[in-house]
Amino acid sequence: MSHYADNPDAIRALVQDKQVHRDVYTSPEIFRLEMKHIFANSWVFVGHESQTPNKGDYFATSIGDQPVIQVRHTNGDINVLLNRCPHKGTKIVIDRQGNTGKFFRCPYHAWSFKTDGCLLAIPLKKGYEGTGLEETQNGKGMKAVGAVQNYRGFIFARLADEGISFEEFFGESLSSFDNMVDRSPAGKLEIMGPPLRYMHKCNWKMLVENQTDTCHPMVAHESSAGTAVKLYEELGLPADAPKPPAMEIIAPFMSPYEMFEDMGIRTWPNGHGHTGVHHSIHSNYSAIPGYFEAMCETYGEEKAKQILGENRHNTVYFPNVMIKGPIQTLRLFIPLAADKTLVESYIYRLVDAPDELTARTAMYNRMINAPTSIVGHDDLEMYERAQEGLAVDGLEWVNIQRLYEDDEDFDTEAVENGTTERQMRNQFHAWVKFMTMDMDPKAAPAREAAE
Amino acid sequence: MTVTKDDLIDFIYEEVRMLDEGRYDEWLALWLPDGHYWMPLDYKQTDPLNVTSLMYEDIFMLKLRVERLNGARTFSQKPKSRCHHVIQRPFVDEMNAEAGTFVTTTFMHYVETRLDEQQLLALTARHEISLVDGKLRIANKRVDIVNCDAAFGNIQLLP
Ligand SMILES: [Fe+2]
Numbered sequence: 001m002s003h004y005a006d007n008p009d010a011i012r013a014l015v016q017d018k019q020v021h022r023d024v025y026t027s028p029e030i031f032r033l034e035m036k037h038i039f040a041n042s043w044v045f046v047g048h049e050s051q052t053p054n055k056g057d058y059f060a061t062s063i064g065d066q067p068v069i070q071v072r073h074t075n076g077d078i079n080v081l082l083n084r085c086p087h088k089g090t091k092i093v094i095d096r097q098g099n100t101g102k103f104f105r106c107p108y109h110a111w112s113f114k115t116d117g118c119l120l121a122i123p124l125k126k127g128y129e130g131t132g133l134e135e136t137q138n139g140k141g142m143k144a145v146g147a148v149q150n151y152r153g154f155i156f157a158r159l160a161d162e163g164i165s166f167e168e169f170f171g172e173s174l175s176s177f178d179n180m181v182d183r184s185p186a187g188k189l190e191i192m193g194p195p196l197r198y199m200h201k202c203n204w205k206m207l208v209e210n211q212t213d214t215c216h217p218m219v220a221h222e223s224s225a226g227t228a229v230k231l232y233e234e235l236g237l238p239a240d241a242p243k244p245p246a247m248e249i250i251a252p253f254m255s256p257y258e259m260f261e262d263m264g265i266r267t268w269p270n271g272h273g274h275t276g277v278h279h280s281i282h283s284n285y286s287a288i289p290g291y292f293e294a295m296c297e298t299y300g301e302e303k304a305k306q307i308l309g310e311n312r313h314n315t316v317y318f319p320n321v322m323i324k325g326p327i328q329t330l331r332l333f334i335p336l337a338a339d340k341t342l343v344e345s346y347i348y349r350l351v352d353a354p355d356e357l358t359a360r361t362a363m364y365n366r367m368i369n370a371p372t373s374i375v376g377h378d379d380l381e382m383y384e385r386a387q388e389g390l391a392v393d394g395l396e397w398v399n400i401q402r403l404y405e406d407d408e409d410f411d412t413e414a415v416e417n418g419t420t421e422r423q424m425r426n427q428f429h430a431w432v433k434f435m436t437m438d439m440d441p442k443a444a445p446a447r448e449a450a451e
Numbered sequence: 452m453t454v455t456k457d458d459l460i461d462f463i464y465e466e467v468r469m470l471d472e473g474r475y476d477e478w479l480a481l482w483l484p485d486g487h488y489w490m491p492l493d494y495k496q497t498d499p500l501n502v503t504s505l506m507y508e509d510i511f512m513l514k515l516r517v518e519r520l521n522g523a524r525t526f527s528q529k530p531k532s533r534c535h536h537v538i539q540r541p542f543v544d545e546m547n548a549e550a551g552t553f554v555t556t557t558f559m560h561y562v563e564t565r566l567d568e569q570q571l572l573a574l575t576a577r578h579e580i581s582l583v584d585g586k587l588r589i590a591n592k593r594v595d596i597v598n599c600d601a602a603f604g605n606i607q608l609l610p
Contacts, residue, residue, distance in 0.1 A: 193502030194493055197602035223525035227518050231511065244511040342602050347503055359500045363507075371603035372490065372505045374519050380605055381527035 004029050006444035008436035015428045017408075018401035022390045024431070025203040025398070031338040038319050038434045039064025040159040043169045045321040045332060046070050046080055048348065049153045050190040056101045056115065060093045063159055064335060068145065069093050070155055073115045074102060080145045080157040081117045085109075086138040104142065117142035152181045153189055154330075160438075164270075172413060173272035176315035180325035182307045184350035185294040189328060192358060195344040198371045202383035204320060204335040205427070207343060210379065211314040211322045211331075212275050212423040214260035215402070217253040220382055224374040225254035242286075245360075249367050250375065252281035263313065263418040269411050271318025271430025273423035277415055280313035282326035288356045316423065318430045327361045331369065339387050345369035400424045452585050454553065456543050459580060462587045463557050466578075467536040470609050475517040483581060483588045484510055490594045490610070505599065505606075516609075527607060532565040534608040541578075551582035552590070561610040573597040574610055 004010050004027070011033075014021040023030055044063045047070045051059045058071040060083060067083035069092065083091050085106040092104050092113070103120050105112045112120040119141035122128065133139035146161040154177060156166065181189055200207065210216070217225070228250045232243070264277030276282070295304035311326050320333040328348040333341055347365050349358045368375045390398070403420035410429040416422050469478040489499050490506040499507045508516065519525055538559040545554035554577065561572045574597060579590040594610050 193496075194600060196492060196503055196505075197600070199602040199604045201604070220526065223519050223522040223528075224515070226524075227522060228515050231515055231518060244509070246512050246515055250515075345503070349501070355501060362501055362503050365503045366492075366505060366507060367512075370492075370503075370505050372606045374516055377527040377605050377607055378525070 002029060004033055006439050006441055008439045008441060011435050011439070012432055015432050016397075017425070018404050019397040019399050020428055022396050022398060024428075025205060025387065026338055026390050028338050031203075031335065033435060034319075034335065035064040035066075037436070037438060038431065039066070039335075041163050041434045041437055042319050043149065043156045043158050043164075043166055044319065045317070045330070046148075046155040046157050048189065048191050048330075048346070049078060049150060049155060050348075051097065052078060054099065056099045057097070058093055058100055058115075059097045060095070062334060063145070063157060066159060067091060068157070071100070071104075071115045078148065078150055078155055079116050080148050080155065082143040082145065084142070085111060086119075086140070086142060087111050092142065113142045117144045152177055152187075169270055170272065170317070171268055171270070173268040173270075173274075173315070173317065176274055176312055176323060176325050179307060179310045179312065180323060180328055180348075182299075183295075183325065183328070184353055185298040186350075186352040187298075188351040189348035190351055192347050192349045192362065195332075195346045196365060196370050198343045198345070198369065198376065198380075200341045200343060200380055200383055201339055202341060202380075202387040203338055204333045204341040205431075206383045206386060207333045207341055208316060208320060208322070208427065209424045210383070211316045212265060212273060213421075214263070214265070214275055214419050215257070216382070217260070217281075218255065218257065220378045221250075221253045221375055223378060225250050225252075229254055245363055246367065248285060249360075249364050252284070253375065255281065257419065260418045264415055265418050265420050265423055266413065266415045267410065267423050267426040268413050270433075271427045272316060273426055274312050274315035275418060275423075276311060276313030277418070280311045280326070282313065282324070283311040285326075285360065288354050288360075290354050291357060294352060294354075316427070318427060319434070324364075327364050328357075329361060329365060329369075343369070400428070452582065454546070454548065454551070454582055454587065456546070458587065459543050459546075459553055459555055460541050462580065463541045463555055463576075463578060464538065466589070467538055467559070471535055473520075475520070479510070479514060479517060481587075481589050482510055482513070483583065483590050486510065486589055486591050488513055488592050488594070488609075490596065490599075492599055494595075494599060496599075505596075506594075520608075527605065530566065532563055532607045534564070534610075535562040536560070536610075537562075553580040553582075553587075554578065555580065563606060563608055563610075565605075565607070568604075570604070570606075572606075572610055576610075 014024050047059050052070055052072040055072050055074055058069050060069050069081045069083045071079050073079050083093055085092055090106055090108040092106055103112045103114055110123050114120050145157040145159050147158045149156045149166040228246050232247050263279055265275050266277050267273035314322050316322050322331045330346045332344045345365055347361045400421045403417055410426045488508045492504050536559050538557050541555040541557040543555050557576045563570055575595045577593040581588050581590045
């Protein structure tokens with residue numbers, strides 16, 4: 001029977017100051033409620049505008065468990081529609097992407113819809129005359145999401161019709177998107193190829209938390225980063241010889257604790273935060289000829305230096321996206337079940353920057369984020385072991401108290417030691433907020449007195 | 452040495468046997484120093500550099516990959532994975548005896564297993580082979596997985 005539905009007190013009881021109950025990772029009921037509350041009330045990443053550059057271009061994806069279509073409308077705007085025919089439920093778009101022309105046409109009975117969702121035509125329409133179809137929700141057309149925002153090319157949507165505004169939801173955290181886009185001399189990014197798709201048998205939040213977990217790289221990734229350092233030393237190359245790319249990208253994972261402590265972590269309201277306030281594993285990449293000059297041309301030297309001097313490591317946007325500004329990567333943690341998550345890792349090209357930068361970004365993506373990655377292998381192993389280990393009864397809480405301080409206020413921005421778990425606590429603070437904001441205790445099913 | 456079609460076919464068979472038996476030092480010794488192992492992410496992908504691949508690895512990376520498998524703290528290899536190739540007779544697509552360069556295409560099924568899980572991948576391997584100092588060596592290898600765009604869990608050994 002249902003325990004958590006419309007029971008905000010029970011939800012709040014899962015998250016304490018320094019620990020969270022395992023049900024947040026393992027309960028199928030909690031998972032369903034996350035889809036209904038968190039993914040409906042937050043602003044969730046959909047796609048990049050360059051995936052649908054021309055009128056009629058579409059891209060099929062999902063927001064939580066809701067199938068959606070990002071489509072370029074006839075007026076040039078990007079709309080986000082729920083991917084089902086209002087007639088019988090058939091998914092309108094079956095392939096991942098394509099061009100639909102001026103309208104969508106359901107493959108089942110040929111109902112057609114404009115690219116803003118409005119019903120265009122129904123074959124043999126006289127069969128509906130006098131039946132009142134036009135007064136029904138189904139007769140209006142394809143359902144659109146509650147709200148859409150294009151932020152510098154990145155498309156976000158809120159499923160709920162009413163709710164928090166885009167600006168309030170993200171606030172100052174958008175500075176990480178700004179830095180990623182500003183790194184293009186044209187101020188513009190463009191998608192490069194399909195994403196890596198990596199299946200994880202664990203809860204989606206484990207992946208999100210890992211993005212700001214700075215105490216694991218030197219441990220979990222010793223087998224890859226540590227071995228890289230060892231192999232490189234065995235080569236005995238002169239110090240000024242160009243390093244193998246693996247060294248530049250993988251070896252920094254082996255940096256000592258002090259490096260991660262000093263890099264800093266910043267948290268913002270609504271569950272967003274990032275590692276690498278002062279420097280990061282991306283700080284010491286070799287310079288690409290011609291790039292700085294192109295940046296100076298656009299921004300002037302001072303501003304160019306400021307943009308390139310910002311080397312944020314991972315910026316996490318609640319609920320389920322992470323970006324790496326310095327290498328133009330976006331990872332989406334798509335929840336499929338309480339114990340199943342699909343990770344899609346996208347890369348973008350800096351328009352008007354040298355191709356070598358794109359090549360480095362693509363290299364990072366395959367070395368670190370692929371199902372074939374020797375770094376990814378050990379991460380996945382940790383998540384899946386955690387998912388299995390959480391079955392242990394009698395020890396039902398997960399610890400998140402590293403560098404905890406009394407009276408932490410997650411509604412204000414803060415910068416802390418880079419190994420704090422404050423960002424994990426920040427995410428759970430937001431988790432409770434968005435989980436309970438539209439719960440209705442009066443609608444709660446009757447509960448047994450024993451509970 | 453004159454390279455025959457059979458020499459090339461035997462070479463491919465021996466290579467997969469090394470991989471299945473975990474004889475990685477011998478396998479690495481087959482490679483020319485500037486070779487790349489490429490596993491595209493997209494069907495009929497043409498660019499290994501500016502879009503993502505599953506793998507595009509030079510010898511340093513391949514060495515690292517192989518060395519890691521035996522590390523004391525390689526957690527995803529406790530217990531170890533095992534693999535198994537079933538290959539069709541390789542097609543010899545190009546034979547340039549004068550230059551000592553050859554190209555083969557081989558269709559195969561690849562099974563990788565660990566713990567209670569086993570996955571099957573169907574793939575096409577394209578080998579560029581060179582004759583150097585009387586020995587056949589791998590100049591480049593491209594592995595196209597037939598469902599390359601599917602979502603995978605870990606693929607830890609070498610298809
Ligand atoms: Fe990791």
